[in-house]
Amino acid sequence: xxxxxxxxxxxRSVVVVGGGPxxxxxxxxxxxxxxxxxLLVERDHILGGILNQCxxxxxxLHTFKEALSGPEYADRFIRKLRGLHIETAxxxxxxxxxxxxxxxxxxxxxxxRIEADAVVLAMGCRERTRGAISIPGRRxxxxxxxGAAQNFMNLENIMVGRNVAILGSGDIGLIMARRxxxxxxxxxxxxEILPYSSGLPRNIQQCLNDYNIPLFLNTxxxxxxxxxxLEGIKVAQxxxxxxxxxxxxxxxxxxxxxxxxxxxxxxELTREAGVAIDPVTSGAVVDDRFMTSVPGIFSCGNVxxxxxxVDWVSVEAAQAGAxxxxxxxxxxxxxxxxxxxxxxAGVRYTLPQALSGDQACTLxxxxxxxxxxxSVVVTDNGREVARKRMMRLHPAEMIRLDIAVEAxxxxxxxxxxxx
Amino acid sequence: MSAREFTCVVCPNGCSxxxxxxxxxxxxxxxxxxxxxxxxxxxARQEVENPLRTIASSVSVSGGDFPLASVxxxxxxxxxxxxxxxxxIRQVTLAAPxxxxxxxxxxxxxCDTEVIATRGVGSASRDVRRAAKAKGGMKE
Ligand SMILES: Cc1cc2nc3c(=O)[nH]c(=O)nc-3n(C[C@H](O)[C@H](O)[C@H](O)COP(=O)(O)OP(=O)(O)OC[C@H]3O[C@@H](n4cnc5c(N)ncnc54)[C@H](O)[C@@H]3O)c2cc1C
Ligand code: SF4
Numbered sequence: 001x002x003x004x005x006x007x008x009x010x011x012r013s014v015v016v017v018g019g020g021p022x023x024x025x026x027x028x029x030x031x032x033x034x035x036x037x038x039l040l041v042e043r044d045h046i047l048g049g050i051l052n053q054c055x056x057x058x059x060x061l062h063t064f065k066e067a068l069s070g071p072e073y074a075d076r077f078i079r080k081l082r083g084l085h086i087e088t089a090x091x092x093x094x095x096x097x098x099x100x101x102x103x104x105x106x107x108x109x110x111x112x113r114i115e116a117d118a119v120v121l122a123m124g125c126r127e128r129t130r131g132a133i134s135i136p137g138r139r140x141x142x143x144x145x146x147g148a149a150q151n152f153m154n155l156e157n158i159m160v161g162r163n164v165a166i167l168g169s170g171d172i173g174l175i176m177a178r179r180x181x182x183x184x185x186x187x188x189x190x191x192e193i194l195p196y197s198s199g200l201p202r203n204i205q206q207c208l209n210d211y212n213i214p215l216f217l218n219t220x221x222x223x224x225x226x227x228x229x230l231e232g233i234k235v236a237q238x239x240x241x242x243x244x245x246x247x248x249x250x251x252x253x254x255x256x257x258x259x260x261x262x263x264x265x266x267x268e269l270t271r272e273a274g275v276a277i278d279p280v281t282s283g284a285v286v287d288d289r290f291m292t293s294v295p296g297i298f299s300c301g302n303v304x305x306x307x308x309x310v311d312w313v314s315v316e317a318a319q320a321g322a323x324x325x326x327x328x329x330x331x332x333x334x335x336x337x338x339x340x341x342x343x344x345a346g347v348r349y350t351l352p353q354a355l356s357g358d359q360a361c362t363l364x365x366x367x368x369x370x371x372x373x374x375s376v377v378v379t380d381n382g383r384e385v386a387r388k389r390m391m392r393l394h395p396a397e398m399i400r401l402d403i404a405v406e407a408x409x410x411x412x413x414x415x416x417x418x419x
Numbered sequence: 420m421s422a423r424e425f426t427c428v429v430c431p432n433g434c435s436x437x438x439x440x441x442x443x444x445x446x447x448x449x450x451x452x453x454x455x456x457x458x459x460x461x462x463a464r465q466e467v468e469n470p471l472r473t474i475a476s477s478v479s480v481s482g483g484d485f486p487l488a489s490v491x492x493x494x495x496x497x498x499x500x501x502x503x504x505x506x507x508i509r510q511v512t513l514a515a516p517x518x519x520x521x522x523x524x525x526x527x528x529x530c531d532t533e534v535i536a537t538r539g540v541g542s543a544s545r546d547v548r549r550a551a552k553a554k555g556g557m558k559e
Contacts, residue, residue, distance in 0.1 A: 055491070055537060068537075069491050072538075154487070205425070210498060390431075392431065394433070
């Protein structure tokens, strides 16, 4: 027995880990669904998560029918949380989580142990780095993830460079292309290895086209050059196997390279608790109550799967919070999982991966490649259960598909495909 | 006469819209093609004739517990005015405290919009170091 285990555990009903939009919505819903003992733990000194650095507008179009900036969107939820007198612990990090829902948390070095009836995981994502995509070359300064540059500029007032190249056409990179241009930097180009952009069309138009910033598809960075500070990069077109084509290589001078090459859910705690992880989403496997494979542990928001719209993060997290409260209040009753859900042709992932069949549900899914005028089709052992026709299907845009409870009766294994 | 292609951003259908533009002087929409609804057509016309954008930036805050307050325009402004409005925003320094929604500028560069704060900044003391940093403006 080590010293830590001797610290007496306090008991809480619902503990929410992470104070971003997911954690905020989950905590609010848990309280609104009758749980009076909710604790929200956030490692940063302020609530709001990644929204604090997203100062551009476009948040809340679905929820508030207004185009808010990130901090304004977060503020609406923080006010509501305060109004409900929900206890929060800022500057507090959750260090570990056990399968029987004991959390070890630390506030400036002081350790606490908390035993919870239900835990909602809402830790968000971190960005993929150069290491994760392995670009050869030197290690000069001037290479940042787009989100780190966003944090420096919008929260620390530090301009990271003057001549900028961006690898990856994810939304954060596109937003930063505009932001840096408006602050006087020159953005040379955005390079994307895929044959299509991974950002929203709206961002391509308003962040690149508006400022004549070129987007090169099927192109990647092959080398990083510079001694102390970045001096430039080599880029090359890629073939259909995504390998660089040598004779297309060219030099692009720049003092800054931003990487916008994807997000990875922060699931260290989740793994430690023994929760089953979906290899495609890198998030937990959940049922239609957002409960993971470990009873009483729930997951929502970007830690569950990467979202493109914060509105859906809030919607999903509110459900997770409500079910966590229900679980804690019902003497920890779990629903039986009677229906499995798997991705079929053309679908990269679908979530939740299991259903109880006793309530209506919304499937969240992403397609593998762009399509026009196709349908998302849900079948049960070959029989069609639901169908949604869409003008446009794009891997960058999460698709939501509602299934009524009646449609689920008699189902046992659903497959979701593009038809 | 020239053709310009857009992806409509009004709804998730993302129709491709081809606009034939009579661009001798000021561009005027001659014809819109693609499987487009009325809203998309209006949007495309606006995009060609006078595109409007909401913009966001930050301004320095003195005497606050945070060096910056983020700001945005309350209404979209003409694309061609963005640089002028940014220049006006750059001149501003606020004194803490700042509340979300505080009006920072009225009709910047003659545009029909206000610029409002989108983040609250409390008064000083807690972190004097950060406040001092704000006075130095954008560091390189
Ligand atoms: C860098 C970056 C920029 C983004 N920019 C945009 C954008 O411009 N527009 C857009 O629509 N979407 C953007 N997104 C997507 C955005 O993250 C989601 O829409 C939304 O913020 C996800 O909410 P969340 O609550 O799941 O995660 P987050 O907002 O990431 O919140 C997670 C919170 O959990 C806390 N946390 C993590 N681990 C622990 C722990 N062990 N203990 C305690 N607290 C912990 C973190 O500090 C954080 O506050 C961005 C994402 C990233 C990573
Ligand atoms: S044209 Fe109409 S249907 Fe097509 S994307 Fe625009 S708003 Fe949607």
